[in-house]
Amino acid sequence: MTEVPEILRYNAFAADPTGGNPAGVVLDAADLSDERMLQIAADVGYSETAFVTANRSEAGTPRYRVRFWSPAAEVPFCGHAAVATAVALAERNGAGEVVFETGGGEVTLHSTSDGEGTVTVSFTSVEPEVRDLEEDVLARLLELLGLARSDLDPRFPPKEAFAGNWHPTLVIRDRELFDQFRFSPAPVAALMREQGWHGTVTVLHASGDSDFDARNIFPVGRITEDPATGSAAASTGAFLRDLGRAGRTIRIHQGAHVRRPSLLTVTIPAVGGIVVSGGAVRLS
Structure with missing residues (x-):
């Protein structure tokens, strides 16, 4: 039986409690095949689910390989799922700067946390x-x-x-x-x-x-x-x-x-x- 990874669900960019765009996040996806990631994304049913497939540190900055899948196919980059993933990582490891290596290029994200634990993320896109x-x-x-x-x-x-x-x-x-x-x-x-x-x-x-x-x-x-x-x-x-x-x-x-x-x-x-x-x- 295939082990089911932990799938987190976040709502990104909400203007009020009824708004925003939901994304799935799998923080431990190193052992997942492409077929399995696509299946999970389809089962979750959101526009995209993010999968963290590798991580390392370079000059003290954490770097993560992140892949994004819609229910139909892999996409090079997804902003709202990237923000959701950065929030999930900040909640796990603490706020700060991280770099995501994505199919669309390297993306730098900065997260901050207020006194109530609410995390806000800014990401800088690849060269447009x-x-x-x-x-x-x-x-x-x-x-x-x-x-x-x-x-x-x-x-x-x-x-x-x-x-x-x-x-x-x-x-x-x-x-x-x-x-x-x-x-x-x-x-x-x-x-x-x-x-x-x-x-x-x-x-x-x-x-x-x-x-x-x-x-x-x-x-x-x-x-x-x-x-x-x-x-x-x-x-x-x-x-x-x-x-x-x-x-x-x-x-x-x-x-x-x-x-x-x-x-x-x-x-x-x-x-x-x-x-x-x-x-x-x-x-x-």
């Missing part, structure tokens, strides 16, 4: 990249979302942004349309597989100079929209820096459309990785 979204791919994506090019905010040309995963990033001008657009999950999922978009399709609305509302499309199994997406938040920071908005801190409000309100804080330095901050609370 931004590239133009090919016109034919953009046209296909817009059609699948029931949108037209004229529906996009001209201040934010559509791009693909990377800070651990590639995310096509669209900004809709009209708030009502942002709230109401619909899509069929299967064709969107097929386009995402074709284009190598292992994260989400990021759709934004600029609700203020420093505030963005986000819907992150992630059609995997029962899940169609992600309530809080750390990798997409980092990619959004890269997207905005490419448009000349370095030096700002923004707030991303996500999850309202799936009744799990979430809040992610994103700091956009002039160079280097994008910084995403939030917390996670233990569910079980």
Whole structure:
């Protein structure tokens, strides 16, 4: 009989007690095969589960090999599951700096704990990249979302942004349309597989100079929209820096459309990785 590892469950980036994005965390996964990790992720049923498969120390800083699996496949990086894992490690070993070696590159995380034991984590993404979204791919994506090019905010040309995963990033001008657009999950999922978009399709609305509302499309199994997406938040920071908005801190409000309100804080330095901050609370 296969031994079942301890599976922790955390809720990350919650804006209130009803919100956030749940993630599974397995801290002792060194002996698990790929097939077993996929099975566990499918059984847990969250958008991602994180598996710590190795650890070592370098110059006094703990380093962990962390792999992320959705119920359908491995993904290079998952921000909310990384935050959940960092909180779990801080609760076990104490707060401080750790480095995660992920499929998307090395990610540095800083955790702090307040007097009541609540842990907050900031992670610095890998070096981001931004590239133009090919016109034919953009046209296909817009059609699948029931949108037209004229529906996009001209201040934010559509791009693909990377800070651990590639995310096509669209900004809709009209708030009502942002709230109401619909899509069929299967064709969107097929386009995402074709284009190598292992994260989400990021759709934004600029609700203020420093505030963005986000819907992150992630059609995997029962899940169609992600309530809080750390990798997409980092990619959004890269997207905005490419448009000349370095030096700002923004707030991303996500999850309202799936009744799990979430809040992610994103700091956009002039160079280097994008910084995403939030917390996670233990569910079980």
